[in-house]
Amino acid sequence: MIQAFIFDLDGVITDTADLHFRAWKKCAGKLGIDIDLTFNERLKGVDRIGSLERILEFGGKSNHYSLEEKLKIAEDKNDYYKKLILDVNPKDILPGIHSLLVEIKRGGYKIGLASASKNAPTIIKSLEIDEFFDAKADPSTIANSKPAPDIFLQAASILEVEPTECIGIEDASAGIESIKKAGMFAVGVGDPEYLKEADYLVNSTEELTLENMLKAWNLK
Ligand code: B16
Numbered sequence: 001m002i003q004a005f006i007f008d009l010d011g012v013i014t015d016t017a018d019l020h021f022r023a024w025k026k027c028a029g030k031l032g033i034d035i036d037l038t039f040n041e042r043l044k045g046v047d048r049i050g051s052l053e054r055i056l057e058f059g060g061k062s063n064h065y066s067l068e069e070k071l072k073i074a075e076d077k078n079d080y081y082k083k084l085i086l087d088v089n090p091k092d093i094l095p096g097i098h099s100l101l102v103e104i105k106r107g108g109y110k111i112g113l114a115s116a117s118k119n120a121p122t123i124i125k126s127l128e129i130d131e132f133f134d135a136k137a138d139p140s141t142i143a144n145s146k147p148a149p150d151i152f153l154q155a156a157s158i159l160e161v162e163p164t165e166c167i168g169i170e171d172a173s174a175g176i177e178s179i180k181k182a183g184m185f186a187v188g189v190g191d192p193e194y195l196k197e198a199d200y201l202v203n204s205t206e207e208l209t210l211e212n213m214l215k216a217w218n219l220k
């Protein structure tokens with residue numbers, strides 16, 4: 001039986017990808033690297049330092065910076081990103097997500113968060129949906145980021161449920177891989193081209209309902 005639903009944040013609950021992109025574009029520009037929205041797809045669900053590594057590789061500058069310098073660049077990006085998320089408010093919740101959280105809670109299921117973002121707790125508060133979450137995995141305590149299963153497993157462990165009793169919801173291919181490796185049922189939101197491994201796929205958050213997800217799980 002399903003006991004819990006574990007959500008990714010960026011791309012599932014709200015769309016912070018554009019804000020991450022603006023912050024990275026500014027920092028990458030200072031390094032002489034120009035990134036575009038197509039490249040940005042490769043940063044979704046990837047943690048902060050992992051994102052910087054991908055940007056440097058894209059710009060052919062993988063070996064140009066020391067670890068200390070990279071940490072400073074990542075810190076600058078985060079300072080700028082934190083300014084951008086000051087404006088986040090309940091209107092930024094993606095369509096259908098608030099009613100889905102209400103529906104899941106009414107159904108008696110637990111709700112967890114498995115975001116790679118260290119800013120996730122702040123964003124969840126700004127969206128005014130903190131009360132729905134029974135557990136939030138802490139990415140700063142996780143050894144291996146997505147696509148490793150660690151973050152989804154930590155959320156299940158805090159919720160005190162087995163991974164097989166969880167449905168994970170993700171928009172990024174690294175995230176779907178993470179859910180599958182954790183042994184959970186994976187719901188993908190977005191482009192089938194990137195999310196081939198999902199057990200159940202919808203085009204947008206509006207199509208996510210408790211009934212559809214449980215139906216898909218029953219059919220698996
Ligand atoms: P931060 P998710 C991810 O969020 C973003 O998709 C990714 O672009 C970002 O680099 C990562 O969080 C880390 O975020 O720099 O705020 O710690 O999709 O896992 O909710």
Ligand code: MG
Pocket residue numbers: 008009010011012044045170171172175
């Ligand atoms: Mg995401």
